[in-house]
Amino acid sequence: MKKIVFALIIISSIHSFAQVDTTQLFENVESLLEDASQENEDSQIFDSIEYLLNNPILLNESSINELLQIPFLDLPAARAIIRHRNLLGGISYKEQLYNIEGISSELIEKIIPFLKLGDEKSTSFFDTFTQFSQNLSLKYRTRMQYDIQERLGFSNNKFLGSRPKYYNRFLINSSNAFQLGAVIEKDAGEESLTDFSSLHLQISELGFVKNILLGDFNYEFGQGLALWSPYSFSKGSDAVKVISKRARDSYQYSSTDENKFFRGASFQIDILGFKIIPFYSFNSLDASIDSTTNTVTSFTEDGYHRTLSEIRKIDSANEKVFGIMTHYAPIDNTNLGFLFYNSTFTPSISNTNIHKPSGSDHSYYSLSYSTTFNRIFFTGEFSFNNLSVASINNLEIFLENNFSLIISLRNYPRNYYSFHSNGFGEKSTTQNEVGFYSGFYWKTSFGVFNFYYDQFKIPVAGSNYNFSAQGNDFLLNYYHRIFQNTTATLRFKSETKEQVEIISNEFKLIDRRITNLRLEINHKVSRILQMRTRAEFVFIPSNIANSKETGSLFFYDLKYIPFNQFSIQSRIIFFSTDSYNSRIYEFENDLIGVMTNPPLYGEGFRWYLLLKYSTKFGLNVSFKYSELHKPNEKALSSGDSEIFGNLDNKISLQLDFNF
Template identity: 30%
Template sequence: MLKKLLIAVAVISAGTSSFAQQPDTTDSEVRDDLERALENIDPEDTDLNAEQLTRFLQNLAANPIDINTAGIDDLLQVPGLNLRLARAVLDYRNDVKPFESVDELREVPGIGRVTLDRVRPYVTIETGPGLRALYTDPRYWTSDSEVEFFSRFQRSLQEQEGYRRPDSTGFQGSPVKYYHRLQYSSNHISANLTQEKDAGEPLKGLSGFDYTSWHLALTDNGKLQQMVIGDYSLSFGQGLVLWNGGAFGKGREVIGTVAKKERGIHPYTSSMEANFFRGIAATYGGQFRVTGFYSAQRRSASVINEDTTRFPSDDGMHRTRTEIAKKGSLKQNMAGGRVRLALPFGIIGATGYHTSFNKQIYPGSAVYNAFDFRGRQTSALGVDYKLLLGSTLIFGEGARTKNSGMGLITGIETPIRNNTGLVIAYRNYQKNFQSVYGAGFGEQSGEPQNEEGIYIGLSHELSSKILVSAYFDQYRFPAPRFGTHQPTQGVDWLGLVEVQLHDDLQLYLQGRGEYEEDEYEVQGPYGRSLRKLDRSRRSSFRLHAEYRVNPRVRLRMRGEWVRSKPPGAPAEQGYLVYQDLRYQPNSRWTFDARVSVFETDSYNSRVYQFENDLLYLFSNTMLYDQGQRLYLLANYEPYEFMEIWAKFGITVFENRQVLGSGLSEIRGNTRSNLGVQVRFVF
């Protein structure tokens, strides 16, 4: 069957070369940004909150920022713009003239072709007159109103072990994952209701969803910048104290992702069941802004005894009776605030909070748990800055937690002549830095703790068609981390050459490597297990090409080779090859298809591929052993107010007859899934 589908894809791509229609380039560029951010991450890493980052970029593209009216904070949300470039946009608009087209951004000092291509999907020029801020006028509150409803169904087509167990140890619900959302938004109001049940979770009527989220929000009302009642996220400074909602990390964008761009208070609409706050939050002011927030919510945690639990979990799974018993087992309160001053030469801010639990938190007795948070309450305070010295951006944040743990990140981002960019950043998160809501830049995702490192990134335009980028990151872990009993260190590097051969053909060549100390066990002379320290090595080389055959057909091809050497074990290899097709027969239909072939020696030499998916979803599929994968994605817009998506994916393994383990075990060599989504916008 797979061979027939591969032939069908080839026939479609060969038979459509004579069509002509304007492609949806904005959608493609947003997907490229998502791929840059997500393609190198581990799909099992739940701390990245990639869905929130996906929603953020796609919402920003759907509601682009008007560069003739946007303030500094609005411009800083645009991928590709830092504080220096955002200031330059404002200076051009105020000192020269308002922009007449997005292409006129090329006239702004520091913005070249590459930067313009990055920002284009997220900016616009509004032509209509604005409405005066008359709060008693209903038109003020309803301007640019939009009502959105969408519903999504997903399920695995193979039966897992958890559904075959009729007793209390199995999954208590159906294998369908169901999600729906209803949202009203205008220029100044937002209201949202989100509900979801994961596969295996029980559902008892509309009020019986495992997860329900809601908010009411006021946005951009004079000096009341933002006010949210209900669920919200907080992203301030460089993320050492408070950061929800995902962020770009180390990857192909070597310059612009180190210095974070704070989003402040943001109404929460994600299906992620953790990493948000529930209560009230508001930001008031102009150049000087004050933010306050309070949250009270129940979290899921493993119960040790009546008065003690583990730290709350983030997976949001409540499928078995054991998992259901964890739900709402811990109550958490949090209160805090932020002050921020915007100056002609930069932004300075301070953020702090205090949080408490109704039970004692015990992280565990493992060596790597020695410096984790334990107790009933903690707090954190940080000061952050972004300063402009000429064309050089200086950024950083220093923070301290209640137990006297310290965290610091500081760096510079500067152009070297007109065609070269450089960033250097140093971070030092002490082993006892217990920032439970933080997400600082570094090697480890999630909470910034137990890490010191220096990052150097360099990007150079050899010509208008060739961009060369590289980074080097050296780091160490002063205390044991997961899986080790001693301090370790490592090095991570990336080299990238992007070539625009002509308007319809681009390619890039990427090399990446990581060398990190790790432990492994050996048998001692008397049969005792001994732990030894060795260096694990992983490197990969990728060739990726994209060719637009005509305005209706786009092809992508990739070949990737991976070499992995675990500590104390022989080296392994793996490869991935795929052919990707996008076909747009008309303005109503878009089809995506991909056939992938992979072979790796084991999980250690696994490969990843970013996949197009249903709206607001991301898919970074991890593949290992031997097999093939196919996915088909269709998007249909029968009316202006209605869109439908459907995705089918299947992975066939050549050398396995059992997939997964435990309650997720599938008997057989095939894993397939189906997803359907409908969206109405009025």
């Protein structure tokens, strides 16, 4: 597994880079990702943030739905902003935002980077074309990451390529109406510098044609039951805002996940109150092929092409997708959506696993809705795959500006499956799950409370055991500003799941509970110095099949900004857990565009140093050194990634050019 790398924050120019505190923005988004515990690479969970930073919303022209694309906003806040804008006849200065009733200054600071104030109008492609040279901006990013310790795949010559990982991205745009982008990447151990390449062209505002996408793109619809990008926000410290998904329809792809995107064309037409978005894609996928039956036995999603066996899987299968989505708003504050798409695989998929789809041809029909009645917000989706109907329905109630409540009911049948789904739930697949989620947000004079409780059931036996299973988890997150420059966060989470264990040579279901407790203190000493301290504990009680496990983590984080163009960030983490089962995750600050969430287990410490320098002529330089040390281990990691020794250290260097 690779470590999590998120396509995070792209700064549109040196001026905007000076305006946006990327560290603070990172910390704001991190609160939405506390339950992320996978080590995937190049997820697109931050694509909406990246896109909005590059293309901020024109506040004086925006609708409530457009404002809700900002992940920190909920419906009452978006309504209050629109109401204040209409009352003033427009908002031209950020100081006017601080006077909005019911919205805190902290929230305003979070959303300002995503807004464009003043009377600027949407620019059509034709207007942009006549002023192309004046409005043109070019952004180029190059990155190198290098593991100092040699991994087994290199020492035994199993990896055919060089040790560094390289990444390059080019973006050319003009007034948000035209964008051309390209990405080139090589993982460590791969031979070709262009092992993965991606290209997209986006043109906006061509009369009634609002958007054209050529090349690589992604697609989101409804609540993600039939079609969504590979990653999205889920359960975490924000109990209400992130449950109802906010689809971006079709949008350009500029990440480095090498399989989970579409390659073809999409365009949007707005006519007679309908928004219509047809699309077509033909993409090659890495897969394992059964030579006897000439069928796909599995898809490979890690994107590695380092060894001969991995290279043999490159582009072994093809997927052709075509479909159409339409949206219609019959009345104010109500939106209905319909989606149809067909996916065809060549070769066809093997039918050896009854819990996964097989064959070559798969069609999906989906209906989504969202509507608002005063302080009540309904969202949901029903999706049909020619076998069964999956559904999710969400109800958000905003009793007042300081209190909101959400209730969500999901039902994903065993024989429902979509290759491109990403619905809210306990499992990574939108299949074989029934769940009931409830949560609330409550802002008081003595702090902010977020609480959720999620109860779920796997009703039909899975592929690994002959039992159904169930479980639940709940979280309480309390945030309090102790002093003007000091905040504290207390987080308690408990999760109980039924797991299969072998007892007396029989398979049995046993409850397994994991409890986490976290305390974090943030203190801003001065304008140039900020400190952050965290203590976290995990406890897994014993049961008939397993012994008790415990774990702990402590870190101390320092951020120093001696002058505006230069920052130093460092963190040291001490951890001790009984095994991988009691592992603890911690998000780290990293290069702009990279986000790291390593699982820490066993006993040891980790530390890193991150330097960022922004020049006056459009060049930004970032450097990170990180080190993991486990004194009681003789080897780290496993398989081809194994390191002989107890030290794992890495350097990363990135240059950003903005013209």
